[in-house]
Amino acid sequence: MATADNESMTLQVNHVRHMLAVASGKGGVGKSLVSAMAAVELARRGLKVGILDADITGPSIPRLFGLTARPESSMVGIIPPETATGVKIISMNLFLDDAGQPVIWRGPLLTSAIKQFWTDVAWGDLDILIVDLPPGTADVPLTAFQSLPVDGIFMVTTPQELASMIVEKAAGLAKQMNKPILGIVENMAMVTCPHCGEAFELFGPSHAEELADHIGAPVLARLPIDPTVAALADTGHVEDVKMAAFAPVTEALAEYITTPSTVFAAPNPVPASKASYSPCSCDSKD
Amino acid sequence: MATADNESMTLQVNHVRHMLAVASGKGGVGKSLVSAMAAVELARRGLKVGILDADITGPSIPRLFGLTARPESSMVGIIPPETATGVKIISMNLFLDDAGQPVIWRGPLLTSAIKQFWTDVAWGDLDILIVDLPPGTADVPLTAFQSLPVDGIFMVTTPQELASMIVEKAAGLAKQMNKPILGIVENMAMVTCPHCGEAFELFGPSHAEELADHIGAPVLARLPIDPTVAALADTGHVEDVKMAAFAPVTEALAEYITTPSTVFAAPNPVPASKASYSPCSCDSKD
Secondary structure (H helix, E strand, O other), rough: OOOHHHHHHHHHHOOOEEEEEEOOOOOOOOOHHHHHHHHHHHOOOOOEEEEEOOOOOOOOOOHHHHHHHHHHHOOOOEOOOOOOOOOOOEEEHOOOOOOOOOOOOOOOHHHHHHHHHHHHHHOOOOEEEEEEOOOOHHHHHHHHHHHHOEEEEEEEEEEOHHHHHHHHHHHHHHHHHHOOEEEEOOOOOEEOOOHHHHHHOOOOOHHHHHHHHHHHHOOOEEEOOOHHHHHHHHHHHHHOOOOOHHHHHHHHHHHHHOOOOOOOOOOOOHHHHHOOOOOOOOOOOE | OOHHHHHHHHHHOEEEEEEEEOOOOOOOOOHHHHHHHHHHHHHOOOEEEEEEEOOOOOHHHHHOOOOOOOOOEEEEEEOEEEOOOOOOOOOOOOOOOOOOOOOOHHHHHHHHHHHHHHEEEOEEEEEEEEEEOOOOHHHHHHHHHHHHHOOOEEEEEEOHHHHHHHHHHHHHHHHHHHOOOOEEEEEOOOOOOOOOOEEEEEOOOOHHHHHHHOOOOEEEEEEEHHHHHHHHHHHOOHHHHEEEHHHHHHHHHHHHHOOOOOOOOOOOOOOOOHHOOOOOOOOOOO
């Protein structure tokens, strides 16, 4: 990675207005999908967006975008590759020869990588840098909150009580670090049967509102789970996903970017059963 | 926790025949559910079973069993609480006043806790101790493979390619540590609509066989996802879950316990679409 000289040059050329961490505490709730969809929607609005994939040992972001380009180095630091919609991305998997290769690192190396993804990368001019955190409340989230200028957090959860309990732990970490939780996104709220068209709650009734009361942040959206979206995300076409239920998240983020001191009011999220989404008609990305 | 004196006494009284790690690399794939169901099924067969919940920052095991008893200490070490079916459990959440309280620890503390969960706990006489690992390939899985006498690993995955890629990383760690991967369990393979009864693949087609070829271990079972099971697990009644598709996993484990050198042959797992499960008629646990 870059040298100390590069680091100072990098920090001189970078101008990142906001840094949003997407956290949950629990794995597999869709943090990376939420990070990616948020980035794409904001980029579509003409905003300059980057994603720092802080999940060093289980990075998902490059796969969602079908991105395999290895980052190049320049005089001012590592150049983050850009996706078709112009989202700049840095992820550990972009530095590996084989995406399935394990990164067997203990805490100090992980935290060092996270810091370098911020200080040694030529992010340039960004309206928002989204930090996709790994599960847990150990080294990486702690370092992200201590060493990066995170000024807002989204918590991602799923309807299970178990998920709520673990998300509460992550919220506790955020509070101890004095980082504002802007809102909660409940993912996998329900699914629509492709055979009969009926919606049902795959993981039982929502606990998002209880969680919201407990951690003092609004529920921004309840997102459905859909095989079409899963297939697009899994094949590197997350930029082709359109999901109506996601709109309140995009709105909240756009507001946060323009008026940073705003505390979100709870919107009336689109009920997941009413949500619709379809691949957009934009060009394929790879 | 226990002192050094206790530690030596603990190791004298413990007799654990097998230690199985349940790993995936990726979060949210159902490692804890697989660990819990395996433990319950083996306990039902009269085997002596324990679960060491190695996910210090996101522990799920006590919630699945509805277990809240704080472990007591004795002359020979910490006494693991037992569930209704007689499974002995140690988890960080059993030591917290509030289950939602975050454990904000860096690597060295995490690894110390994992070691103590083994050396300072009076596990007693066990046929098998199941170690439920956290996601990733960082401190905790590494310590588990280096410091605990793990003699077999189950990999849990879901149908997404993304999950396969990250499970491959965890398998890479296991191989580097010379730990045998006994088999793969594919979770969330499909779901049956409660309205029309049709099954569909929520996360797209399976990639388990490709993964199996790649890491050289058989697919033991493809498990469906079901709101009934999710609800039982979420309310602390995992001991009431009965899932026909899980039978090959129990069979493989029973074989592993009696003939440790056996390399599993790939069974013909019950197709998830044919799988049935229902709450069993056994007594409620709380």
